[in-house]
Amino acid sequence: MTATITPDASAPAAGAPGAPSRRRKRAFGRYRMAPFLFTIVTAALFALFFLWPGVLGLSYSLTDFRGWGDANFVGLDNYTKLFGDPSFYGALARTFVFALFSVPLSYALSLGMAVAINATHAKGKTAARIIFFLPWLVSPIVTGVIWRWMFGESFGFVNFVIGMLGGERLPWSSNADLSLFVVIVASSWGGAAFNMLLFVAALNNVPQSYYEAAELDGANGWQRFRSITLPSIAPTSVLVILLSTLGHMKEFALIQSLNGGGPGTQNRLVVQYIYETGFKQSEIGYASAASMVLLVILMIIAIIQLRISRRSNNSW
Template identity: 75%
Template sequence: MTLRTSSPASSAQRVKGAGRRVRRGRRSRYRLAPFIFTVATAVLFGLFFLWPGVLGLSYSLTDFRGWGDSEFVGLSNYGDLFGDSEFYQSLGRTLLYALFAVPVGYCLALAMAVALTAQRARGKTAARIIFFVPWLVSPIVAGVIWRWMFGESFGFVNYIIRLLGGDAVPWATNADLSLFVAVLASAWGGAAFNMLLFIAAISNVPKSYYEAAELDGANGWQRFWYITLPGIAPTSVLVILLSSLTAMKEFAMIQALNGGGPGTQNRLIVQYIYETGFERSLIGYASAASMILLVILMIIAIIQLRISKRKNAW
């Protein structure tokens, strides 16, 4: 009986061949995984964003009321909408709300981030948890909480004012004061997420800049104005953009806080769309308002992105 022994050269070839097969298998998996994730993302985007948008656009060209057959009416819904005073009132109130809510939320989030990234700050972990809790609260719950706090006859704020000898403030019956409370509630609820973005951006600013500025005699405000703010400019643009889009689409918190009141004086554009579509059963008309809101949001995003590109070019 003869024994066959493999030569070192043949063994090395088999090892190399096995290594090539393993590498090819790994490369195929690495190529397949991105493809699967890309296809899944595209399917979800088309199912939950693209298709509803196309459906809304098609509804806006009809007199669909939520049931029965619909008739094609072309651009008549848009024509009626541009002559609707309630639509302009809701849109104007929404722009006013965003004009105040975005800066207040931006300043609050930035102040929290600066305080938590200060070298001499104590209790940072506990403070981050406390500051982040409002973001975990549902907008509806947040609206109810602020409604209880600023109630005219039962609110905690008016209770404190009465204890101090003052008169109750008409938080709910005065349109401007009611909008003021909504701005505070919005800033309180959204500041936590923006705070995390600012903390990450401030942490990426080189420490050597602050050390050099401190050696040159710059105080804390000068270091913040000339180093921190320019260093977090891209994040600032992102925060302003996201906050603007969120404010323009606000619904749940306002609905729970004041229901668009007093009356309809603080009814925002999404509330107008909701009431028109679901309470008055004018789905086609409400879809036309939604398309106009979509265009406005796209314009806001494009303007802010162009401003960001110009600042980066400078």
């Protein structure tokens, strides 16, 4: 006698919605929940550490708040006073001069180190990467102290070497231009390591077949670098220039520990101006107005560089 097996009506048929489908939906729900949670956390941190301080600074810039007491609304009086303050224009102009020389020097140093490390026949790449990256591990305050010791007028190592060679000691601290030169070199030296890593990653993505074809055509090293390397790393170059510009425009710790904006206030940058106005003179509202102006300037610089990058990418 043959047994007849009848399908269980309660069991889900193949392709019909059932337990496996529900498990897939639950798994899909988990995959959708994780990005949502990460986004919420990121948005909360951004609002707490960036958006809220920005709103607070904007609100303070419209008041006469001095760090204590009531904050009386004064409208645009702080901005009117700021735009008529020659000290603010002097600090802002010195900041632009500082960035104008620091950014190209930092770019050249970081790109040169990256090319040297990425060279095919270079030896000691691991040791070179460690040595080149050491300045990035040093605090800007420590960097300023080191360079202050090196370029001290009466006790500096550089003047000691110059004197040993029979030269005349240079006024690194009392001369405004020489003091700014030391800050430019120290800042470029300290920030070149991070940019070097960006360039190393970009250089590794350039196809070697381009260099081989150019070498077969008789192109020398400089021609290959100019015609292949620079165009290939152009997006990274724009990023490095943008980050370097924003970083140097906000420089504070290094110059504060190196020369304090001296001699006098001749090398006082705009962030130092904001710090001294807000914390030393207790004019929080006025310093907040200067911060808002600096924020607008940095946003304009970033937008201009991003538009230039977009046009360059479209042309290539």
